[in-house]
Amino acid sequence: MQGKRPRISNEERSQAMRRALLDAGRALFVAKPYAETSTPDIVAAAGVTRGALYHHFEDKKALFQAVVEAEAEAVARSIDEVSDGELTAIGALIKGGEAFVTAMTKPGRTRLLLLDGPAVLGPTAMRAIDERHARKALREGLEAAIAAGALPALPAGALTAQLSAAFDAAALGIEMGDAIADHRAALHGLIEGLAASAAER
Amino acid sequence: MQGKRPRISNEERSQAMRRALLDAGRALFVAKPYAETSTPDIVAAAGVTRGALYHHFEDKKALFQAVVEAEAEAVARSIDEVSDGELTAIGALIKGGEAFVTAMTKPGRTRLLLLDGPAVLGPTAMRAIDERHARKALREGLEAAIAAGALPALPAGALTAQLSAAFDAAALGIEMGDAIADHRAALHGLIEGLAASAAER
DNA sequence: CTTGCATACATACAGCCTGTATGTTATTTA
DNA sequence: TAAATAACATACAGGCTGTATGTATGCAAG
Known part of the structure; x- marks a missing residue:
């Protein structure tokens, strides 16, 4: 004993x-x-x-930051899993966006990544974290689509920021009880709208 | 004495x-x-x-909420000032969006309305506040444009949430040092993309 | 006009939380 | 195996929030 x-x-x-x-x-x-x-x-x-x-x-905030970083990485992994093997650049964007929204339904992720994260760590630090993960995937997808001529030649950084925020809003809205179908439709509308702009020539 | x-x-x-x-x-x-x-x-x-x-x-949070509410109202007033007398529905959206981004450059507004507000008051309360002010203007603009056939018939609530977030991201990005022109171009691209979608028929 | 009450604020207190300083035990290194 | 160091536990100081209590001023009734 x-x-x-x-x-x-x-x-x-x-x-x-x-x-x-x-x-x-x-x-x-x-x-x-x-x-x-x-x-x-x-x-x-x-x-x-x-x-x-x-x-x-170092302090409570450092623990929180480590938690947030791990969560952001997990979300990015979920996106990467589905991103490969997509035919068109637009298709990859849609697919990736849906994977993001789905990944964000895991309980707590919206609070960590969309609410407390930006407030506690600050927008700059939070953007830096995001830039290493989900946002990076989005940016690369957008740049690829622009290079392929599937999207108009808009500034990639700003477009990434704004579309990323739109995806975030979809995730948050769904968690708040909005209809999933509505948000999916709106996201499709935004992306296909850009595509239509590019096609217009 | x-x-x-x-x-x-x-x-x-x-x-x-x-x-x-x-x-x-x-x-x-x-x-x-x-x-x-x-x-x-x-x-x-x-x-x-x-x-x-x-x-x-009642407590510190109640004071903060009152401050946030007043700020949201001030932003909405700035938008309303320019919104009237615009020819097309799309033009009104663009004009209103630019007024919003400009109004958000007033120091402290991004912190109050985009960072601490959502975290401290919660997303539901924050959306309710916004729904009475800037977001209301955006929603009405979108509904008018959809009714006029200038935008595709997407769910207005979800589209409002996502576009509102895109505007927020523009304001935040600009405050973080992003190029104003880039964000303006991206916002135009998003709205005109939707318009192009509707025109496509 | 003055008497009693309600409003508007100031002061005092209890509990909790964060960050640091110090102590203790186990592991590594010489 | 002895010294040094890493890993953690305990103890403490300062600050902050919310409440309870105290005080003075405005107000309304008689």
């Missing part, structure tokens, strides 16, 4: 702790707004003390 | 105090994120004590 600890390496221990904190953090950050989520609650959920948290992260 | 107070009515006193709190609140909520703005600082800026604040507002 002696309590033998398994003699684990520091590296493993740290990684496990970090993971536990990230998991607990995500669970609580999606359940309540950032401001109402306390570090005592987070570490209690992880079964440790605040000492562990402040050992692994 | 007697300190004669001017014997002011309660009604006037209250209104003046409320205004002072709103002004001080706006000044500080704009300078720093909501969470970093303390009620002691706000009342100090107004030259009063926290007792006055909690007499006029």
Whole structure:
């Protein structure tokens, strides 16, 4: 009956702790707004003390940022999974957009990525995170479509920002109870409208 | 040398105090994120004590909401000023959109209406506020354009949400240093694309 | 006009939360 | 195996929010 600890390496221990904190953090950050989520609650959920948290992260915001970054990466992965093997540039955009909206239906993602993320981390930091993930996919899709002549030659950066925001709004609206079909139709309308503009010549 | 107070009515006193709190609140909520703005600082800026604040507002969030509501109303007024006397439905949309983006360049508006507002008040409350102001103008413009056949018959609610978000993204991007011309071009592209879709028949 | 009440605010207090400083135990390194 | 360091726990200081209580001024009735 002696309590033998398994003699684990520091590296493993740290990684496990970090993971536990990230998991607990995500669970609580999606359940309540950032401001109402306390570090005592987070570490209690992880079964440790605040000492562990402040050992692994500079402050509460740094933990939150790590959670957000992981979530953004997961969303981007969902998009990449469907993006390959699409015939037309426009088709790829539509398909990717729908994958994004679907991925955002996972509980908590709108709060993390669209509400608390921008407010807590700031728009610049949040854009930088997004630029490494979902937004990057959108930008590349738009640039490819423009290069192929399927979309008009609009400034890619601004168009990415605006269309990305439109996708975000669709995801948020759906979570708020809007009809999915309506948002899908509106997104199609926006993209096909651009395509029609390009076709007009 | 007697300190004669001017014997002011309660009604006037209250209104003046409320205004002072709103002004001080706006000044500080704009300078720093909501969470970093303390009620002691706000009342100090107004030259009063926290007792006055909690007499006029249920809590810090209620003061913030009042500030946000006033700001949203001011933005909507800027749009309405230019909206009348426009020839085509599409022209009115473009004109209104540009008025919105211009109005949003007033310092602090993006933080109040696009960052802290949604996070602090929640997306539902924020949409309700917006629906009474700028978003209402956009929705009416879209519905008019659809009715006139200038835009395709897409679901107006979803399209309003998405285009509204695109306008927001333009305003935010410009504040972050994006080229104004790029965002204007992209907005034009989106709206004219829809128009081209409708014209296609 | 004055007496009593309600309104408008100020002051005081309790509880919580964040970040840091310090202490302890386990692991790595020499 | 002894010293050094990493990983975490405990303890503390300061600040902030919301409430409870206190005070003075406007107001309405008699």
